Amino acid sequence: MLQKPTRPAMLALRWLGVGAGPTALALAFLWAGGCFSPARVTQNRLMGELHNAGSYGHGFRRAHAKGVCVSGWFDASGDAAHLSQAAVFHEQHVPVIGRFALAVGQPYMPDSGTTVRSMALRFMPPDAQEWRTGMNDPPVLPLRDARDVSDFFASQQIDPATGKPSPARTKAFGLTHPWLKSAAEKNAHRFISSGFADDTFHSLDSFVLVAADGTKTAVRWTMIPMQPVKPGDGKTGDHDYLFRTLIGDIHERPLQWHLVMTLADAHDVINDPSQIWALNDQTIDAGTLTLNSIESEDGGPCTGITFDPLVLPPGIQPSDDPILQVRSAAYMRSFSLRSGEKRSPSAVTPNLIQTYESKKS
Amino acid sequence: MTRMASFPLLSRVLHWFMAVMILAMLFIGLFMASSVGPNYHRLVTLHRPLGIAILVLAILRLGNRLRSSIPPIPNDLPRLLRRAATASHILLYGLMIALPLVGWGMLSAGGFPIPLWGQSVLLPPILPHNPVLWSWLRFAHSILAFVLFGLVLAHIGAALFHGLIRRDGVLRTMV
Numbered sequence: 001m002l003q004k005p006t007r008p009a010m011l012a013l014r015w016l017g018v019g020a021g022p023t024a025l026a027l028a029f030l031w032a033g034g035c036f037s038p039a040r041v042t043q044n045r046l047m048g049e050l051h052n053a054g055s056y057g058h059g060f061r062r063a064h065a066k067g068v069c070v071s072g073w074f075d076a077s078g079d080a081a082h083l084s085q086a087a088v089f090h091e092q093h094v095p096v097i098g099r100f101a102l103a104v105g106q107p108y109m110p111d112s113g114t115t116v117r118s119m120a121l122r123f124m125p126p127d128a129q130e131w132r133t134g135m136n137d138p139p140v141l142p143l144r145d146a147r148d149v150s151d152f153f154a155s156q157q158i159d160p161a162t163g164k165p166s167p168a169r170t171k172a173f174g175l176t177h178p179w180l181k182s183a184a185e186k187n188a189h190r191f192i193s194s195g196f197a198d199d200t201f202h203s204l205d206s207f208v209l210v211a212a213d214g215t216k217t218a219v220r221w222t223m224i225p226m227q228p229v230k231p232g233d234g235k236t237g238d239h240d241y242l243f244r245t246l247i248g249d250i251h252e253r254p255l256q257w258h259l260v261m262t263l264a265d266a267h268d269v270i271n272d273p274s275q276i277w278a279l280n281d282q283t284i285d286a287g288t289l290t291l292n293s294i295e296s297e298d299g300g301p302c303t304g305i306t307f308d309p310l311v312l313p314p315g316i317q318p319s320d321d322p323i324l325q326v327r328s329a330a331y332m333r334s335f336s337l338r339s340g341e342k343r344s345p346s347a348v349t350p351n352l353i354q355t356y357e358s359k360k361s
Numbered sequence: 362m363t364r365m366a367s368f369p370l371l372s373r374v375l376h377w378f379m380a381v382m383i384l385a386m387l388f389i390g391l392f393m394a395s396s397v398g399p400n401y402h403r404l405v406t407l408h409r410p411l412g413i414a415i416l417v418l419a420i421l422r423l424g425n426r427l428r429s430s431i432p433p434i435p436n437d438l439p440r441l442l443r444r445a446a447t448a449s450h451i452l453l454y455g456l457m458i459a460l461p462l463v464g465w466g467m468l469s470a471g472g473f474p475i476p477l478w479g480q481s482v483l484l485p486p487i488l489p490h491n492p493v494l495w496s497w498l499r500f501a502h503s504i505l506a507f508v509l510f511g512l513v514l515a516h517i518g519a520a521l522f523h524g525l526i527r528r529d530g531v532l533r534t535m536v
Contacts (some may be wrong), residue, residue: 310402
């Protein structure tokens with residue numbers, strides 16, 4: 001192969017051409033990864049903020065770390081069947097795996113009456129797609145989007161001197177996020193029930209039900225206990241008293257909740273979970289949840305999954321509420337981190353549950 | 362200079378079609394894994410069918426490659442570079458097939474339903490539910506994606522090296 005000798009300047013230019021293509025792509029790749037966007041809320045950033053806020057890690061969920069597995073079934077009332085084609089609103093005795101937890105990063109934190117409680121459920125109709133949902137007991141979520149979530153986690157950073165979040169930072173978060181004030185106040189003055197069994201749990205985020213004919217309805221849902229509701233007496237029992245009480249309650253009799261759908265009115269804000277909906281919205285009792293069995297997270301069926309709110313069956317779609325995507329992404333990252341770690345025993349051990357079983361028999 | 366034989370038309374079409382898909386896939390994957398919204402869900406929803414499409418096309422392409430005669434690597438290329446060319450092409454094929462399989466496998470091991478199209482068309486799990494396996498495969502999926510991206514950069518650099526520096530007709534066989 002013969003070529004005319006090339007002038008050095010031309011050759012340098014050609015080498016520049018060889019380098020330019022890959023370099024431009026590499027820079028674009030770094031941009032996609034967020035290297036040039038320090039303000040972007042990334043999954044790693046949220047995990048880092050949770051860690052700094054005292055999340056324990058070591059194989060546990062990064063948030064809602066202290067929990068217990070439950071199981072039972074769901075019976076549809078049929079009253080929501082015209083709103084959604086999802087099997088769960090049509091069928092009887094749909095198997096359910098669930099998890100009750102406290103919204104703390106520390107799996108060995110002593111139980112406290114004022115800690116946010118959660119109920120997470122996985123509905124598994126035998127011949128249809130599953131549905132997962134995670135609900136909390138405050139009526140609204142005082143966070144509007146990814147930025148609020150990141151700012152809030154950052155404000156909860158543990159002060160090494162006190163071992164607690166600094167009150168100044170918490171106050172500063174409130175002052176710099178005035179749009180969350182009414183939600184925070186609503187939650188601060190919420191009714192607090194005596195335990196898990198008589199608690200009401202809210203979907204917080206909004207979703208869209210899709211009927212067989214394609215009609216869409218924006219909803220939020222609530223699990224309302226059928227057990228008599230007692231107010232929390234403000235006294236804190238022993239280290240795990242909320243979980244002990246739950247174990248005792250579920251051994252006494254199956255616990256039941258009504259799944260109540262709240263249909264959005266024209267004035268209700270769909271894409272902001274910090275906004276409460278009108279109290280006179282139409283509601284529909286979609287069916288009854290029955291939980292009759294409880295197991296420790298150690299080896300329990302709720303440990304090796306996430307309650308990702310975007311695992312939805314045909315008939316339920318996500319709304320444009322940005323928090324849904326934050327939760328989905330963060331749960332997945334937390335799940336991949338914790339699943340690779342060596343896990344220590346849960347605070348609610350199989351032995352603790354065993355003692356109630358032997359009492360019963 | 363005698364013009365080298367080009368790759369067959371089907372090979373060239375597959376190459377450029379997949380080049381666009383794979384680059385898009387790498388950028389979508391990295392962007393969604395380092396984001397929590399507002400396009401997170403849309404990108405995850407796109408990532409799965411695109412990955413499966415790449416898997417299917419990569420297998421077809423491998424069959425096509427093994428059946429068709431392809432232009433030889435120039436004889437005057439230093440031995441080390443020739444070996445690098447062969448090895449990088451084998452690795453590219455390997456990763457085009459392995460990455461979608463690892464992605465599919467990791468979601469299976471994580472116990473996730475795997476929607477392929479809309480909410481009703483689901484992929485079956487290809488591995489048992491095993492969170493430790495899920496964690497490992499999730500990690501491997503990232504590492505392999507970075508390796509594939511590095512190989513793509515080297516591939517583009519090598520193509521430009523053939524086209525601009527050596528001017529040996531290799532670049533022209535694929536355009």
